[in-house]
Amino acid sequence: MRAAIYWGKGDLRVEEVPVPEPGPGEMLVRVEACGICGTDIKKIEKGLLPGPRIFGHEICGTVARLGAGTQRFREGDRVVVHHHVPCRRCFYCAQQAYAQCESYKRNGTTAGFEAAGGGMAEYVKALDWIVERGTIAVPDGVSPEEAALVEPVNTCLKAVRKAGVTRGQTVLVVGQGPIGLILTQLCRGAGADVLASDTMADRLAMSRRLGAAAALDAAAVDVPKEV
Ligand SMILES: [Zn+2]
Ligand SMILES: [Zn+2]
Structure with a gap:
């Protein structure tokens, strides 16, 4: 499959990579739309992280393949996958300081290499805890481009409520x-x-x-x- 691979500062190339294999509890999603986050642009332009990585974490797509034992979704379901979610059980989650949660800091969607979102690829793999707690079904009538905005809208909505x-x-x-x-x-x-x-x-x-x-x-x- 093709993916936009970040190799280092200012170096982004569309290249062929293997389609990820979904393991037990995981699932493969065919990407239909992925928003471009300003933070990813900053990481690429300033070379803030070592490459190679595949960015993109405002992801909407269709479930393409299930790993062994994955039950929450079926092939063909339209979904939005978050790239990180809080555990909702730890001290920090109890204080609603979700960004400090150890589980939240782990990136749970990948198209290969170090997990970094992976939405800028034809397929992305959702790891098991994202399938369980970080994936939402997209209703009929909502376009992939609209659904891809769930992540930034969610972030802004928290600010408006706060x-x-x-x-x-x-x-x-x-x-x-x-x-x-x-x-x-x-x-x-x-x-x-x-x-x-x-x-x-x-x-x-x-x-x-x-x-x-x-x-x-x-x-x-x-x-x-x-x-
Ligand atoms: Zn973002
Ligand atoms: Zn937590």
Whole structure:
């Protein structure tokens, strides 16, 4: 199969690699869409990790093959696979500090090499704990491109809930890149009015289209004063 392999700083090549073999409790997923995470771009551009690795962790696909004893899903099921999930049993999980959980730190989806997401490949393997606790079924009518956004939307939704965004509030979202635009929509969904800022004209236009009451050009106006 083909995969985008990261070999080191600024070095990403589409090459042939073996299709992963699902072991007991694991499953193989044919990737239909994979979002490009800004953190992966940073890792590639700055060479933050040793290669080779196959990145990509905003993954939607179809179950292609089950390992021995894998029961939660069947071949043909449409799924989103997370690349890491908390154990929900340890001290840190009890404090909701999930990023500190030892289980959460393990990457559980791979297309080969050191597990690093693996979504930038034709097939990705979900390891057993991801099959059990980190895979969700995709409803009919939701496209692969939409479903691939579950991971970043989930991250942003936690922030919106933690901030207690509700109806009647006015929220400023600073930056209207992909994550900022998701936050704008989630804050609108929570009932708040959104003011947004960015310096790029196309992002400001998209922000207005997606419901910002005002999208301020931070290069042209004093944003705190405008707010
Ligand atoms: Zn990410
Ligand atoms: Zn835990």
